[in-house]
Amino acid sequence: MAAKNTQERVERERLRAYRARRHVHEHKERRRVRDNWIAGAVLVLVLVIATVVQIAYFSAGPGAPVEAEATETPAATAAEGENQGDVPAPELAEDRTWTGVLSLNDDVELAVELDGAAAPQAVASEVSLIQAGFYDGVSCHRLTDGTIWVLQCGDPIGDGTGGPGYSYGPIENAPEDDLYPAGTIAMARQSFDAYSHGSQFFIVYEDTTLTPDEAGGYTVIGQVTDGLDDLRASITDAGVEGGATDGAPAVPTTITAFTIE
Numbered sequence: 001m002a003a004k005n006t007q008e009r010v011e012r013e014r015l016r017a018y019r020a021r022r023h024v025h026e027h028k029e030r031r032r033v034r035d036n037w038i039a040g041a042v043l044v045l046v047l048v049i050a051t052v053v054q055i056a057y058f059s060a061g062p063g064a065p066v067e068a069e070a071t072e073t074p075a076a077t078a079a080e081g082e083n084q085g086d087v088p089a090p091e092l093a094e095d096r097t098w099t100g101v102l103s104l105n106d107d108v109e110l111a112v113e114l115d116g117a118a119a120p121q122a123v124a125s126e127v128s129l130i131q132a133g134f135y136d137g138v139s140c141h142r143l144t145d146g147t148i149w150v151l152q153c154g155d156p157i158g159d160g161t162g163g164p165g166y167s168y169g170p171i172e173n174a175p176e177d178d179l180y181p182a183g184t185i186a187m188a189r190q191s192f193d194a195y196s197h198g199s200q201f202f203i204v205y206e207d208t209t210l211t212p213d214e215a216g217g218y219t220v221i222g223q224v225t226d227g228l229d230d231l232r233a234s235i236t237d238a239g240v241e242g243g244a245t246d247g248a249p250a251v252p253t254t255i256t257a258f259t260i261e
Contacts (some may be wrong), residue, residue: 001158003066003202006060009134009216011017012119012158013071014227015072016253018169018235019167020139027107027139029225030193033141036243040074045069047131053249062237081166081169081194081245082195083166083168083169083195084166084167084168084195085164085165085166086129086165086166086218087121087165087166087167088124088125088127089124090119090121090124091124092124092127092128093116093117093119093120093121093123093124093127093135094116095116095117095120096116096117097113097115097116097117097222098112098113098114098127098222098260098261099111099112099113099114099260099261100112100113100114100207100258100259100260100261101259102128102224102253102255102258103134103255103256103257104140104231104234104253104254104255104256105234105235105251105252105254105256106228106256107200107228107230107234108231108234108235109229109230110203110224110226110227110228110231111224111225111226111227112222112223112224112225112236113222113225114126114127114174114185114221114222114260115220115222118220119172119173119219119220119222120172120220121168121169121170121172122140122172122173122187122197122221122249123221123222125164125168125197125199126201126220126221126260127144128227129164129187129199130258130259130260131260134156134164135153135154135199135255135258136255136256136257136258137254137255137256138153138155138156138158138199138252138255139153139158139252139253139254139255140152140153140154140235140249140253140255141158141159141160141246141248142147142160142202142246142248142249143235143236143239143246143247143248143249143250144240144245144246145236145240145245145246146245147237148208148209148210149204149205149206149207149208150201150202150203150204150205150208151183151203151204151205151235151249151253152188152200152201153187153200153201153253154198154199154200154201154255155199155200155253156199162198162199162200163198163199163200163222164198164199164258166198167195167196167197167198168186168197169193169194169195169196169197169233170194170195170241171215171216171217171218171219172219172220173221174212174215174216174217174218174219174220175220178210178211178212178217179207179209180204180207180208180209180218181207182204182205182206182207182208182228183202183203183204183205183206183223183225183228184203184208184220184223185201185202185203185217185220185221185222185223185224186201186202186204186219186220187200187201187202187218187219187221187223187253188200188202188218189200189215189219191213191215192215193215194211194215194216195239196220201221202218203224203231205231205232205236207229221254234251235249235251235253236249238251
């Protein structure tokens with residue numbers, strides 16, 4: 001009888017030990033599955049965020065700024081088809097050609113012409129900003145070097161989100177053939193929004209074709225009439241920081257003076 005009881009106790013201990021091991025194993029398995037699920041979810045989230053950021057930056061269109069914060073550029077919340085803020089009147093362009101000099105890094109001087117007859121609203125805004133000294137010390141934050149060749153300037157924040165505190169439209173003087181010859185100066189804007197122009201503009205340093213979106217092309221305000229070779233040699237030939245095709249210029253670039261008359 002004692003032997004039988006001993007055997008039963010042994011069997012019970014074995015059963016408890018088995019159940020304990022099984023419980024530990026099942027707990028580890030559940031934890032492993034949970035951890036794998038969390039890791040997978042985090043990875044998916046990271047990929048989604050990276051994709052969204054990439055789309056936000058690159059789908060803005062050649063020469064276009066990324067989505068601006070409403071506190072800096074009212075175009076971020078502006079109704080399409082409406083000017084927002086205190087936009088200079090088109091009459092300030094005086095229906096004439098303006099001439100001036102855009103200096104970059106103190107050693108590159110670009111002679112420029114702005115066509116107030118072809119793009120009165122945009123040129124009025126630019127003349128107003130230039131005369132107010134808005135651009136002094138502002139960076140050229142973006143360079144593209146690949147299928148398109150533009151240097152984008154005029155953001156007081158320096159990351160593509162800044163502006164003058166107002167936004168305007170419409171698109172003016174966009175080329176019908178979508179070709180922007182070297183030396184073209186045009187206004188940057190947000191994708192699909194013809195009324196999102198602000199202070200950001202881009203200089204085309206090699207012939208570039210820019211595909212329009214549903215809003216249209218890009219407002220051409222004028223051209224560089226002299227100094228484009230110096231721009232290439234001193235800034236754009238060095239390419240994009242880190243060897244990319246779209247990003248900050250490898251040569252940090254700042255507007256050191258901008259005059260117009």
